[in-house]
Amino acid sequence: MPDSGELPSSAFATLGKRPFGFYVHIPFCVTRCGYCDFNTYTAAELGPGASHRDYADTAIEEVRLARRVLGDTDLPVETVFFGGGTPTLLAADDLVRILRAIDTEFGIAPGAEITTEANPESVGPRSLETLRAGGFTRMSFGMQSAREHVLRVLDRQHTPGRAAEAVREAREAGFAHVNLDLIYSTPGESDDDWRASLDAAIEAGPDHVSAYSLIVEDGTRLAARIRRGELPMPDDDVAADRYLIAEELLSKAGYGWYEVSNWATSEAARCRHNLLYWTGGDWWGVGPGAHSHVGGTRWWNVKHPAAYASRLAEHRSPAHAREILTPADRAVERVMLELRLLSGFPLADLTPEARPAAAHALATGLLDVNAFKSGQAVLTLNGRLLADAIIRDLT
Template sequence: MPSTLPDGDPAPASGELPGSALRGLGERPFGFYVHVPFCVTRCGYCDFNTYTASELGPGASHRDYADTVVEEVRLARRVLGDAELPVETVFFGGGTPTLLPPEDLSRILAAIDAEFGLRPGAEVTTEANPESVDPAYLDKLRQGGFNRVSFGMQSAREHVLRVLDRTHTPGRPARAVQEARAAGFEHVNLDLIYSTPGESDDDWRASLAAAIEAGPDHVSAYSLIVEDGTRLAARIRRGELPMPDDDVAADRYLIAEEMLTEAGFSWYEVSNWATSEQARCRHNLLYWTGGDWWAAGPGAHSHVGGTRWWNVKHPAAYAQRLAAGTSPAHAREVLSDTDRAAERLMLELRLVSGYPLAEVAPGARTSVASALARGLLEPEPFRAGRMVLTLKGRLLADALITELM
């Protein structure tokens, strides 16, 4: 959840949604996101809406947080009415959700189940810092209904972790994966970051090798983005560290594709690889394919039927709104058909399933033909009526999407 909130139209205190958002409710996949905005320390590159103990201030606490989120879950049920909305995916993100006791996370999940019902086989994920869990914690999560865990590994090299201000030690993510498997987690992801200042190709290869050897069935690998207002951005501005290089990032992506493919992973989204279709993150796929989701927590962004809204940013303000019986929504926007079409192109073209040629705007067809000629699109799916990115196309995905829009 980004730390800054966009502008938008005022959101009603009741949380009521426009009729356009409620039309077709239940016909689209429905998921829940739960934002837990607490961290022990702030990573130097992080721009998410998170708070350390010293930043939290009065009016909010770890202790009461689960009760506050449960109130928003109940609000969601009132706002969405009586529509049958079995929850297909739940994702706890942060921050560090596993700073809360496992009983608190399970209690929030139980509230979602009580209000909406979890679809049989629902995917239930939590993010975790490898240092914030142990076997007993993971056992309790599994007993509470969680079946997927995503560990923030980022790198296997100590000097790279220091630049990122990560607090875990190399080797701990691998042990955390083993502990999650022993607890009965069906699916385990490791998050990696590449092109950190000071990282070499050999460092990146070592991180990939360590991640693969740990035995997850899913790996996410993201190029480092330098966000304004972070400590990392300040260090680069002062000349202490070099700005990440786009060409270096492209080389690192190619290394990731090579090593992960050799290890039995396949890409299904530009930054995500899985060992099987079952191992793909269904919650993220819900985002990427136009589903509905309610996002609970301070600063969390929801989307239902083309209406997007976002909650107030600070945990204290969030708690105050819900304690007063009002919606924590700060503002919202109703997306136009043009906006929704642009978002669909932007998201679906990044997927291995691609984007239907029939949906391409007439004015963009020359660009599509050019992309095929430049080797950015796979010829066989193209002949079958879909645009699917080649490896070269994945490297240039953002530029191509901009061109097509």
């Protein structure tokens, strides 16, 4: 990747014709959860050359770099997503400053979706009011579970009831859109535990729920505990049963699936930023380890906050490397992403080699019959359980 951050001419061919967004990575956490392999750092892990205090200014420098690299193309920003880590470990005023820099350089589109993730214990009424007044429109809280013993296995710090309190505080601060993230199939979790977590999430009243099966990542504390025999490995069949429980309870409560792991109470409640990813939009990723995509060029930043800050201080791009996707790469990725959506994938865009597999998936009840007749490959409930296998067959 050039120090200037310059992109190949091919990246500009369709720039401005697709939705454009920003992802802002905040790499700080108070403690590291046992299952997490994200690019995050506790205070003890940061080392010299990086700090919470200077981070907003450093991120703003990358926003300005983005404007220089992308030139004068009109790119009103339709979505911004602050993720982590724990974005709300930064002062709310700092998050607002980064958002204002994006607005200054690019312009925030009218009605844009502006989300930040937060741990339930990392916000309160005052910080939520500051975020809402500063232009944020959506909060996403990491609830994970309503059972204390499950939270302990995950090394989560909040108490079981805190997520519901955070939802209430966000509503009182004026947030119309609130998400709760849940994790299922944690070692030691029972079906009743999972039902209790779903019931608690529904009762809290968010308009969006994300539910993810626990993945044991190499190098995490959880993986080490399983390897030593302290905890059992999550079971795929149990995970499938938990997914069916989630669909049952969420659908009864008025949440409809629109992506395999995401449910919303209305189309307006769907996460537009994630939909930008899933439908091939363009975005610039700010922060250490953040990934970006513009017009078929994908790149990713250096991972450590100190190296990231150093490069920007030297007026160099923080990008570590990039790849230019071939048309075949992009076609495969499109199937991988769009088939996970309620809207599905156009059958006419499948390769001739993939069409027999689509017909087989239809015959075995994994694709919706009515959607198929209308020219779309849309997963049934059983199809969602086997989404990865179906995607492999269709690519």
